[in-house]
Each structure stands twice: as structure tokens, then as C-alpha cells.
């Protein structure tokens with residue numbers, strides 16, 4: 001059986017979890033769920049890094065003992081992940097006794113092999129980073145991460161002979177070009193390796209730092225934080241003799257951001273080599289999430305708390321946004337507005353509409369039951385099936401290469417194709433003619449199958465949405481038991497299975513209503529500028545192109561006509577155009593309408609939007625698009 005072991009960095013407990021930590025951990029979760037979908041045996045590890053100066057200082061600032069402090073903070077991380085639908089198999093803490101034992105075992109092993117020596121050292125030390133810097137690494141004499149000048153410090157310490165492994169590492173990276181990915185980070189590591197590598201200081205005198213793991217060969221010293229932290233990846237799976245370790249090492253996929261490339265790209269490989277342990281399979285490095293206030297990091301404190309936004313907008317929407325918005329390896333901007341836009345466009349409009357239209361029509365035309373195979377598929381049906389099958393291939397190829405956003409783009413192209421298919425085939429027209437029932441069966445069955453494929457493909461990204469969709473499609477399997485190969489086979493839905501129409505998957509997010517109202521008030525207030533409005537106010541008006549499907553005069557009214565307008569979904573609109581436009585001439589016409597008006601009742605009939613028209617005092621002319629536009633097209 002194929003196996004994969006996925007890790008995140010273990011996070012420092014001197015700050016609460018934020019979006020950066022959440023991103024890496026969600027990516028790891030997506031990778032883990034994706035490999036389960038492929039039938040792999042998987043193991044997913046995350047945890048907390050709890051020793052070192054910074055943690056000791058944070059505990060002191062909080063006025064409690066380090067152990068009490070790390071227990072509390074580690075607990076916050078541990079409780080955060082399930083709230084983001086993250087299912088890790090293990091949560092490691094560097095204060096776990098088993099971890100401490102393994103760190104001491106590895107240190108002793110490397111010491112006994114003669115790879116650790118004792119020496120005096122004088123250098124420039126950054127307290128924030130807990131490490132010595134070379135002059136070359138400083139920017140304007142300051143630590144590049146903390147923007148502070150380092151302090152001069154002299155110390156006798158233990159050193160790991162890292163320099164000895166420089167040539168081996170260069171050779172390893174040359175013969176395993178994929179080992180550090182994306183390529184830009186492998187190149188960055190190779191650039192470091194162009195300069196002579198220095199030996200790595202791996203200890204701190206206990207009188208300066210007592211909050212660490214004692215060196216097994218000298219208890220006047222504790223272990224430097226990186227030598228302790230990196231070993232978590234093997235201690236967590238039971239190195240040296242544990243069954244899990246034998247099973248899972250070295251098929252490991254480490255996930256980190258670019259901030260900790262050097263320890264993972266240089267210290268860790270050389271440590272593994274010195275300890276006689278095989279090199280990891282891949283180091284996967286992503287970019288940084290930035291907010292307007294600048295990058296969010298250990299030191300700058302501009303932090304968006306994932307838990308503040310995730311429950312407001314929904315966990316799945318939040319996960320989708322993070323994976324869709326960031327190209328793995330590059331930086332991305334985080335903004336609430338961008339999140340809302342993605343929810344409204346990709347989730348409510350594209351996915352939500354496809355699913356609700358499919359189920360609503362199945363309910364209406366087939367009494368809520370999956371129809372059997374009808375007439376032979378025509379060109380359009382086959383094209384949609386091909387599209388779905390191509391999407392599965394693309395998805396299968398992209399995710400192992402870290403192309404999460406590309407996999408999602410592919411799935412959304414398929415969703416778009418399915419929505420266009422509905423518009424072209426117009427099942428509501430087929431439903432009017434009993435002779436076309438076999439054709440309608442094929443069309444609805446095609447749509448149900450596409451929805452099933454989409455539900456399976458999104459399961460690693462949006463597990464609860466996927467589960468909801470499958471349940472409503474009448475698929476009995478739990479998402480955890482899904483298998484890509486079996487469960488995306490075309491035609492696997494069973495005739496006669498009951499589907500559940502249910503509510504929309506993703507209601508559109510109304511932008512902050514209070515803010516909106518205030519802006520309207522300001523815009524409407526009399527004053528010299530009443531004739532101009534902010535772009536933002538205009539953007540709040542959802543203008544769409546609609547196709548009039550049905551029109552009938554409203555009983556007892558001269559002016560009103562009741563319309564069914566297709567804007568990607570069917571809308572009922574009551575318009576005051578009956579005097580100038582007969583129902584017959586309206587059907588089939590494309591119009592422009594305001595789609596987000598509060599519904600009103602006119603002559604007792606609900607109207608969900610307003611058709612735009614212009615009057616010159618005598619006649620009324622409808623505003624129409626220049627050429628044929630897909631119904632629902634947004635006007636901007």
C-alpha cells in the first residue's frame with residue numbers, strides 16, 4: 001500500500017494561532033485527505049515548539065512558570081485545528097517525555113560519532129531569532145526578521161560539524177532536483193551553499209537558559225532550539241525502533257513557509273545525514289500571507305485570527321479561499337473583501353447555483369428521484385462528461401505537484417461548463433414536451449453525475465460541503481471512505497435514488513449592512529456632491545443580464561407584467577412595462593436587471609429584482625446588452 005507522512009512546522013507557543021499557521025495546517029490537511037482519497041495509508045503530524053529563550057520570556061511576561069504557560073498555549077493550538085476541520089493523527093509537543101528522550105538519543109549518537117565538539121565562540125546574536133548572525137546576513141547591521149541590531153555575545157558551546165556535509169548536500173540536491181520545491185526555494189538553498197557553510201552551535205549554557213532539554217553528555221548545557229525542534233519529525237513516529245517510524249520514514253512531506261527554509265533545507269538534512277537517517281522525500285515551501293498592515297509574523301503582531309473569520313463565513317468557505325487564493329510558493333494578500341467576493345462568485349453563484357438548479361429540476365421533473373439513463377447522449381452531453389473526466393485527470397496531476405489553486409481552477413471550470421450546459425440545453429423547455437422525457441432524463445442524469453464528481457473532488461478542500469452534497473445526491477458513502485478511482489466513475493449514481501432539494505449551499509454574503517446604510521445616507525444627504533457617489537456604492541448594486549423565459553400580464557393591472565427571468569437561476573420579477581411591451585414580445589428577450597433588491601409585493605405577487613428601462617416621457621425602452629450574453633452575466 002502506498003504511504004505518505006505529512007508534517008507542518010511545530011509552532012512556537014509565544015503567540016496564538018493565526019492565519020499563517022492555519023494556512024500551513026490546512027494545506028497539510030488537504031494533502032492528507034487527498035492521499036486518503038487515492039487510497040494511501042497516511043499520517044499527519046502537527047504540534048508545538050515549546051523550549052527556548054522566547055518562550056521563557058513570554059512565560060515571564062505572563063507571570064507564570066514556563067511549563068504552565070506552554071501547557072496553556074499548546075492547548076489553544078490543539079483546540080484550534082478541529083475547529084478548522086483539520087484532522088491530524090498526532091499532536092506533538094517538544095515537552096513530551098518521549099520527544100525529550102529521542103532528542104537526547106540523537107545528540108548522544110552524533111556526539112559518539114565525533115560530529116559534535118566544544119569550542120568558544122564570539123558573535124552577533126539576535127534574541128528574537130535565538131541565533132548568532134554573520135555580518136553578511138544582517139541588513140543595514142540589523143536582523144532582517146526583527147529589524148533590530150543583534151547583540152555581541154561570547155560563549156563556550158557545543159558545535160555540530162555541519163560544514164562537513166556541505167558537499168554531500170549540494171550533491172544530494174543536484175541528484176534529487178525535486179527534493180525542495182518549488183524550484184525557487186531549492187535555488188535559494190543552493191545559493192546559501194555557494195558560501196562556505198559554518199558549523200552549527202547546538203547548545204546554550206544552562207545559567208543563561210534553563211528552559212530546554214539538557215545535553216546528555218554535559219548537563220551544564222541545554223539543546224539549542226532547532227536541534228530540539230527538528231527532531232520532532234522523527235520522535236513523533238517512534239524513532240528509532242517504532243513501527244510507525246519504519247513504516248513512514250522517509251516517505252515524508254514536510255510543509256513550511258519560506259521563513260524557516262534554512263533550518264529545514266540545511267540544518268535538518270545534515271543532522272539526518274550525521275545521525276545515519278535517510279533524507280526526507282520532499283520539503284514543500286510556501287510563501288507568506290500578507291495583510292495591509294504588512295507581513296504577519298512572529299514579531300510584527302499584525303495578526304488575523306482565523307477563528308474570528310472562519311465561523312462568520314463558514315469553515316469550508318474559509319478553507320476554499322486560502323487554497324484558491326494563494327499559488328503555493330508565492331506570497332498572497334489576505335483581505336476580508338476578497339474572501340466575500342470569492343464566496344459570492346465562486347461558491348454561491350457557481351457551485352451553489354449548479355447544485356441547487358440540478359436538484360430543484362430533479363425534484364420538479366422526476367419527483368425527487370435520480371432518473372434512469374434516457375436517450376443516447378448527444379454531443380453536448382458527451383462534451384460535459386469529457387470535461388468532467390479531464391478535470392479529474394488535471395486534479396490528480398496538480399495536487400501532488402502542490403498546484404492546489406490550479407486543481408480548484410480546473411474544478412471550477414467544470415462547474416462553469418455545467419452551468420452553461422444548463423443554459424444551453426434549457427431543461428425547462430424539454431419538460432414542456434412529454435415526448436422529450438428520455439432526453440430530459442439524459443440531461444438531468446448528466447447534471448447529477450457532474451455534481452457527484454464535483455462533490456468528490458472538493459472533499460479534501462471542503463469536507464462538510466462535500467458531505468452535504470453527497471448526502472443530498474443520495475450517495476451513502478461517508479467522505480472519509482471515498483476513493484477517487486471508484487467514486488468518480490461516470491454513471492455510478494443509482495436510478496430511483498431519492499435526492500434532497502434542501503437549502504442553498506452557500507447563501508450570498510451581504511456586505512456589512514450597517515456600513516452600507518451609512519454610506520447610502522451620506523450619499524443621499526443634500527450637499528454640493530449629491531450628484532456623485534463612491535465607486536463602492538455603485539459596486540453594491542448587483543446588475544445582471546437576464547433572459548426572459550416566461551411573461552404574463554398581471555390580472556387586473558394595466559401596467560404590470562409577471563416575468564420569469566433566467567439569471568443563472570430563475571427569478572420572478574414584476575415589471576411595470578405592460579403598457580409598452582406585450583408578454584409575447586418579451587419572452588426570449590435579454591434584459592438588464594438589478595438582482596439584489598429587497599423583494600417586494602406588487603398586486604400581491606412577489607418581485608425579486610427590477611428590470612432597467614429608459615423613458616423619454618412617451619415610450620419606454622428596455623435596456624438590452626449589445627450581443628448575446630450568458631444569462632447571469634455580471635455587469636460592471
Ligand code: MSP
Pocket residue numbers: 008009010011012013019020021023024049229230231232255256257258259260287288289290295296297298
Ligand atoms: N517553531 C518553529 C518551527 C519549528 S519546525 C521544526 C517556528 N514556529 S512559528 O510559530 O514561527 O511558525 C512558523 C510557520 O508558521 C511558518 O513556516 C508557516 O508555516 C507559518 N506561518 C507563520 N506566519 C505565516 C504567514 N504570514 N504566512 C504563511 N505562513 C506563515 O518557526
